[in-house]
Amino acid sequence: MECGVATAQRAKEIDRAMAQAAAAKPPYDEMYAPDGSVRPHFAVMARRLAELGPGELDERQRTLERFFLLQGITFTVYGAESTTERIIPTDLLPRIIPADEWAQIEAGLTQRLQALNLFLADIYGERMILKDGVVPRELVLGAPSYRREMQGLYVPHQAYANVCGSDLIRQEDGAYAVLEDNLRVPSGVSYMLANREASKRTFPGTFRLAGVRQIDRYPDLLLSTLRSMAEWRPNPQVVVLTPGVYNSAYYEHAYLARLMGAPLVEGRDLVVHDNMVYMRTTTGLRRIDVIYRRVDDDFIDPLTFRRDSSLGVPGLFNAYRAGTVVMCNAPGTGVADDKAVYAYVPEIIRYYLGEEPILPNIETFLCREPSELSHVLANLDKLVVKAVGASGGYGMLIGPHATAAQREEFAQAIKADPENYIAQPTIQLSTAPCLIDGEVDTRHVDLRPFILSGEKITVTPGALTRVALRKGSLVVNSSQGGGSKDTWVLAEPGVSPS
Amino acid sequence: MMLARFADSLYWIGRYVERAEHVARLADIMLTATLDRAETAAQVARIALSAVGEATPEKIASPFESARALALDRLEGNSVVSSLALARENARQVRDQITSETWERLNLVHLRLAGDGASKSFNDGSSAFLHDIIADLHLFKGAADATMSHGEGWRFLLLGAHLERAQLIGRLLEVCFGRGGEPLDHPTLTAVLRMSCALEPYLRVYTADVRAQPILEFLLLNAEFPRSIRFCTDEIEAHLSTLSRHAEAVHAGPGRLAGRLKARLQYADMAEIERDGSHVFLEGVLAECGDIHRGVYDAFVAYPLEMRLPA
Numbered sequence: 001m002e003c004g005v006a007t008a009q010r011a012k013e014i015d016r017a018m019a020q021a022a023a024a025k026p027p028y029d030e031m032y033a034p035d036g037s038v039r040p041h042f043a044v045m046a047r048r049l050a051e052l053g054p055g056e057l058d059e060r061q062r063t064l065e066r067f068f069l070l071q072g073i074t075f076t077v078y079g080a081e082s083t084t085e086r087i088i089p090t091d092l093l094p095r096i097i098p099a100d101e102w103a104q105i106e107a108g109l110t111q112r113l114q115a116l117n118l119f120l121a122d123i124y125g126e127r128m129i130l131k132d133g134v135v136p137r138e139l140v141l142g143a144p145s146y147r148r149e150m151q152g153l154y155v156p157h158q159a160y161a162n163v164c165g166s167d168l169i170r171q172e173d174g175a176y177a178v179l180e181d182n183l184r185v186p187s188g189v190s191y192m193l194a195n196r197e198a199s200k201r202t203f204p205g206t207f208r209l210a211g212v213r214q215i216d217r218y219p220d221l222l223l224s225t226l227r228s229m230a231e232w233r234p235n236p237q238v239v240v241l242t243p244g245v246y247n248s249a250y251y252e253h254a255y256l257a258r259l260m261g262a263p264l265v266e267g268r269d270l271v272v273h274d275n276m277v278y279m280r281t282t283t284g285l286r287r288i289d290v291i292y293r294r295v296d297d298d299f300i301d302p303l304t305f306r307r308d309s310s311l312g313v314p315g316l317f318n319a320y321r322a323g324t325v326v327m328c329n330a331p332g333t334g335v336a337d338d339k340a341v342y343a344y345v346p347e348i349i350r351y352y353l354g355e356e357p358i359l360p361n362i363e364t365f366l367c368r369e370p371s372e373l374s375h376v377l378a379n380l381d382k383l384v385v386k387a388v389g390a391s392g393g394y395g396m397l398i399g400p401h402a403t404a405a406q407r408e409e410f411a412q413a414i415k416a417d418p419e420n421y422i423a424q425p426t427i428q429l430s431t432a433p434c435l436i437d438g439e440v441d442t443r444h445v446d447l448r449p450f451i452l453s454g455e456k457i458t459v460t461p462g463a464l465t466r467v468a469l470r471k472g473s474l475v476v477n478s479s480q481g482g483g484s485k486d487t488w489v490l491a492e493p494g495v496s497p498s
Numbered sequence: 499m500m501l502a503r504f505a506d507s508l509y510w511i512g513r514y515v516e517r518a519e520h521v522a523r524l525a526d527i528m529l530t531a532t533l534d535r536a537e538t539a540a541q542v543a544r545i546a547l548s549a550v551g552e553a554t555p556e557k558i559a560s561p562f563e564s565a566r567a568l569a570l571d572r573l574e575g576n577s578v579v580s581s582l583a584l585a586r587e588n589a590r591q592v593r594d595q596i597t598s599e600t601w602e603r604l605n606l607v608h609l610r611l612a613g614d615g616a617s618k619s620f621n622d623g624s625s626a627f628l629h630d631i632i633a634d635l636h637l638f639k640g641a642a643d644a645t646m647s648h649g650e651g652w653r654f655l656l657l658g659a660h661l662e663r664a665q666l667i668g669r670l671l672e673v674c675f676g677r678g679g680e681p682l683d684h685p686t687l688t689a690v691l692r693m694s695c696a697l698e699p700y701l702r703v704y705t706a707d708v709r710a711q712p713i714l715e716f717l718l719l720n721a722e723f724p725r726s727i728r729f730c731t732d733e734i735e736a737h738l739s740t741l742s743r744h745a746e747a748v749h750a751g752p753g754r755l756a757g758r759l760k761a762r763l764q765y766a767d768m769a770e771i772e773r774d775g776s777h778v779f780l781e782g783v784l785a786e787c788g789d790i791h792r793g794v795y796d797a798f799v800a801y802p803l804e805m806r807l808p809a
Contacts, residue, residue: 069609070602070605070606070609071601071602072590072593072601072605245590245591250590251593254590254594255593257594258594263500263504263594264594265501265503266503271803279501280503281501281502282499282500282501282502282505282798283499284806285803285806285807
């Protein structure tokens with residue numbers, strides 16, 4: 001397990017360096033304006049907080065944790081000695097987003113997913129964008145997440161990424177920016193829904209007063225999105241495919257299956273015969289039409305992808321190719337949320353839609369472009385450099401906090417293989433009030449809204465707000481000490497929330 | 499129609515919950531018996547331990563430790579904590595098939611047993627602890643009955659529970675009245691009735707006449723008592739005949755076996771059973787329960803695919 005410890009330590013170092021870099025510029029606070037006054041959309045909540053004693057909040061927090069544990073809203077933690085279930089740390093205090101900000105987010109995410117779906121249809125089809133030289137050919141075709149098997153396949157409505165969870169952050173000036181698109185098998189939506197249940201119980205009066213928009217139609221919308229992918233079948237049978245009870249997101253798979261009324265199947269429940277997919281039922285085999293799969297591309301079919309996978313279904317991909325079954329998301333969507341392709345998304349939006357991006361990217365320098373490479377090398381002390389294919393903190397340099405020797409070492413690595421590196425300025429995350437050890441304190445947060453695309457694109461008016469629970473930290477991942485909280489999207493004043 | 503794996507899991511939830519309840523009750527009665535004469539206490543411990551596992555002289559001699567192991571030892575396959583962990587594991591597999599109310603009950607009792615406080619609670623008041631576990635499991639069954647649709651999944655849950663119950667009671671009777679058994683004294687016979695949760699219902703039928711023969715008759719053949727083997731068989735048969743309604747003729751296997759067993763118990767004559775030796779009858783009943791279990795698998799869960807492929 002030495003490797004694991006090293007990774008965890010390295011991740012902590014990176015976190016510390018990023019936090020120090022961010023501390024240089026004051027973050028945008030969700031609740032308080034720089035002059036210390038409460039922002040108008042937080043006013044109702046601020047009044048309620050002033051009424052509540054600190055003990056009272058703590059009490060509510062414990063009630064909430066008990067509710068989660070009882071419901072089994074847990075994720076699995078794999079340890080060296082034993083495997084345990086933990087509740088995801090949930091913060092009571094909701095993050096609030098006013099109607100005008102949400103309108104921008106909604107329009108921006110819709111635009112972005114529209115463009116990314118067109119991009120996927122293009123690169124698995126005519127490849128016009130590559131021929132026109134807007135995105136470098138080898139960047140796409142050489143990416144490990146590019147699936148040649150998808151070439152020329154018909155995807156209904158050109159909806160490749162049926163479920164997308166994009167990570168947004170708020171820079172110090174308060175502007176939202178997209179940090180990452182998750183087009184593969186994004187998770188977290190069950191926590192969005194569970195957090196809402198919790199915050200309704202905790203702040204019922206404030207919730208009503210504030211005019212919060214509803215998110216409980218998500219399962220319903222997900223089901224109709226999935227069904228819209230198999231319109232040729234009169235009453236398509238939808239299933240949720242999970243890797244199984246030991247997967248860390250199993251709770252979410254079961255939760256969505258239950259709320260959609262769709263069977264939760266594992267690979268071993270499915271059989272492919274004559275290019276049709278069936279599930280084993282008590283009365284024999286039954287045909288299925290749409291698979292909402294929560295299994296990564298690599299593992300869905302040992303005959304087409306990884307041979308050692310026991311989670312998948314042999315022959316599934318051929319059935320998909322034959323068009324007898326739909327998989328959501330489509331295989332091969334990962335190529336559009338790749339770190340290097342990310343830098344081209346603004347161009348991709350302009351290319352397909354002829355519009356300016358509504359939500360900006362974080363400024364990203366591609367070392368493969370000679371002019372950007374020289375800028376990166378000249379400004380190594382100000383930038384964060386990442387290797388495109390690496391994760392977990394390896395192959396990452398935090399310029400402002402690296403030694404001269406480290407920077408020199410990295411400069412050599414970049415020059416040797418410029419295509420493998422991108423650089424970004426140090427990022428900042430906004431802060432929001434959180435309940436920490438019974439006291440209200442501020443912590444950094446990001447924002448993950450969920451976008452559905454089938455026949456049409458829908459953005460659910462809510463999101464998972466992820467919280468970095470360590471003071472000053474910018475790491476919001478649940479695997480590294482992150483928590484989450486509810487996100488209240490407010491209706492236009494005078495409009496009834498729906 | 500439901501996923502075969504779901505049917506399998508629901509069936510096992512039924513079995514494990516029933517087993518947990520039975521073992522908790524046996525552990526409790528074994529502890530209560532320690533207040534009796536030493537011979538009775540040892541006799542009761544022997545019966546309880548043999549009915550759910552192995553009765554070694556050491557285990558019989560230390561009933562408190564044995565009861566504790568039956569309740570809380572994770573390495574003991576039949577312990578309450580093990581059965582409930584498995585029941586919950588199966589429930590997690592079919593979390594979308596059972597209602598939140600039902601899940602919550604099972605999760606709660608699992609957390610209570612697997613939590614850090616369990617050992618202390620047992621030491622502080624073992625009888626109260628076991629009593630609460632049994633009450634929690636009754637709440638689970640009540641929640642399932644009151645909130646789940648009484649459809650296929652619910653029937654597999656109850657099929658498992660009743661088959662398990664028939665086998666557990668059958669095994670208990672075998673230990674008490676089987677081959678080469680010695681006559682049991684009055685306090686032990688009363689304890690046996692308690693182990694089957696049958697004392698009060700028995701007294702209402704037979705009055706305070708506590709003897710081996712009527713106890714055997716009650717627990718084998720009574721039509722109304724929910725823990726008699728006859729009652730369980732009626733339930734098994736009823737659930738299987740509904741479950742097989744949608745199935746093709748080849749699936750009729752377990753239904754036919756259950757119908758035959760039901761008829762045998764319905765028309766059995768106690769005098770005849772006694773004449774041939776009750777152990778012979780009991781062994782036959784237990785063997786048929788085993789056949790029904792295998793039949794359920796062949797018909798609904800582990801059927802060969804080539805027979806079910808569309809033409």
